[in-house]
Amino acid sequence: xxxxxxxxxxxxxxxxxxxxxxxxxxxxxxxxxxxxxxxxxxxxxxxxxxxxxxxxxxxxxxxxxxxxxxxxxxxxxxxxxxxxxxxxxxxxxxxxxxxxxxxxxxxxxxxxxxxxxxxxxxxxxxxxxxxxxxxxxxxxxxxxxxxxxxxxxxxxxxxxxxxxxxxxxxxxxxxxxxxxxxxxxxxxxxxxxxxxxxxxxxxxxxxxxxxxxxxxxxxxxxxxxxxxxxxxxxxxxxxxxxxxxxxxxxxxxxxxxxxxxxxxxxxxxxxxxxxxxxxxxxxxxxxxxxxxxxxxxxxxxxxxxxxxxxxxxxxxxxxxxxxxxxxxxxxxxxxxxxxxxxxxxxxxxxxxxxxxxxxxxxxxxxxxxxxxxxxxxxxxxxxxxxxxx
Numbered sequence: 483x484x485x486x487x488x489x490x491x492x493x494x495x496x497x498x499x500x501x502x503x504x505x506x507x508x509x510x511x512x513x514x515x516x517x518x519x520x521x522x523x524x525x526x527x528x529x530x531x532x533x534x535x536x537x538x539x540x541x542x543x544x545x546x547x548x549x550x551x552x553x554x555x556x557x558x559x560x561x562x563x564x565x566x567x568x569x570x571x572x573x574x575x576x577x578x579x580x581x582x583x584x585x586x587x588x589x590x591x592x593x594x595x596x597x598x599x600x601x602x603x604x605x606x607x608x609x610x611x612x613x614x615x616x617x618x619x620x621x622x623x624x625x626x627x628x629x630x631x632x633x634x635x636x637x638x639x640x641x642x643x644x645x646x647x648x649x650x651x652x653x654x655x656x657x658x659x660x661x662x663x664x665x666x667x668x669x670x671x672x673x674x675x676x677x678x679x680x681x682x683x684x685x686x687x688x689x690x691x692x693x694x695x696x697x698x699x700x701x702x703x704x705x706x707x708x709x710x711x712x713x714x715x716x717x718x719x720x721x722x723x724x725x726x727x728x729x730x731x732x733x734x735x736x737x738x739x740x741x742x743x744x745x746x747x748x749x750x751x752x753x754x755x756x757x758x759x760x761x762x763x764x765x766x767x768x769x770x771x772x773x774x775x776x777x778x779x780x781x782x783x784x785x786x787x788x789x790x791x792x793x794x795x796x797x798x799x800x801x802x803x804x805x806x807x808x809x810x811x812x813x814x815x816x817x818x819x820x821x822x823x824x825x826x827x828x829x830x831x832x833x834x835x836x837x838x839x840x841x842x843x844x845x846x847x848x849x850x851x852x853x854x855x856x857x858x859x860x861x862x863x864x865x866x867x868x869x870x871x
Contacts, residue, residue, distance in 0.1 A: 535557030536782025549762030564780025565734025601736030617684025633696025647841020656835030
């Protein structure tokens with residue numbers, strides 16, 4: 483009907499407008515609003531793309547361990563130390579905004595302090611993840627890391643006011659069962675020559691890393707909501723992306739300081755030249771792996787921060803889990819890891835959970851938008867009735 487009206491002649495449109503003007507208030511009240519289409523924010527789409535581009539981070543971290551890398555604090559710092567790459571775009575954005583008369587775009591002090599504390603806590607999560615990655619194949623550690631969505635959902639419910647829907651609850655259940663199937667499967671993907679004790683220790687460490695990451699994401703959302711409010715010309719919902727980059731830079735800098743302290747205690751700086759000389763891919767490739775791994779993790783972290791700030795911590799957890807199929811493909815192609823039956827079942831369950839959550843979010847957003855339209859229509863109808871003689 484909308485297309486027919488739009489293509490009608492001017493005379494027909496005039497007749498239609500006159501007919502609409504003579505429509506009774508009762509008919510206006512009963513008129514159904516037009517269906518609303520849910521369209522995600524461009525910032526959300528951009529952040530999701532950054533997360534996907536950062537899929538090489540876990541792969542390169544596994545490459546580091548497979549070919550002779552043993553420094554846990556170094557591997558942890560790789561997941562956090564890419565934050566200096568954000569300084570040029572932050573400076574350019576702040577300069578441009580200042581020239582436009584928007585001067586208060588720096589992080590509020592309390593938000594910066596909260597970001598520093600959360601960055602140090604996130605460094606602990608990354609360290610535990612490195613412990614698990616050292617003992618597990620990439621495909622196994624990636625599937626276990628997918629359980630962070632369940633932890634994110636629980637902590638977001640406790641701290642960030644998340645409301646469960648049937649679709650989100652179904653996704654959480656499926657994403658919990660998937661790694662459980664992986665853990666009890668025959669062989670469970672244990673690498674050749676590795677003891678069962680070492681494997682199960684790494685298994686528990688990967689689950690612990692998922693729990694810590696699941697706690698950090700909602701806490702970041704709470705900190706941004708509580709301390710990140712702005713007033714005046716800088717006020718915007720969602721906030722500008724320069725705020726996202728600043729928050730990520732603060733968390734990355736704090737986490738890097740924790741890692742540098744650990745490296746100093748463990749004498750990692752003195753051991754790096756020897757490790758590079760004995761690296762399985764060569765000395766040059768050793769440093770290239772470190773550099774590109776830090777860049778990949780920074781893309782991933784920035785995308786996660788953008789999703790938390792512009793959407794929710796649960797959506798950030800979903801996108802982390804979306805990396806699972808891509809990590810599986812990359813590990814099979816580049817690391818020649820086997821993909822057996824239990825991993826296939828776990829992968830199907832995880833993908834099923836992802837699809838359930840995404841469909842539920844689409845339905846929920848459409849319902850909320852439709853409700854807003856109906857409320858606006860009802861208000862306009864009341865105004866017309868009150869204005870009528």
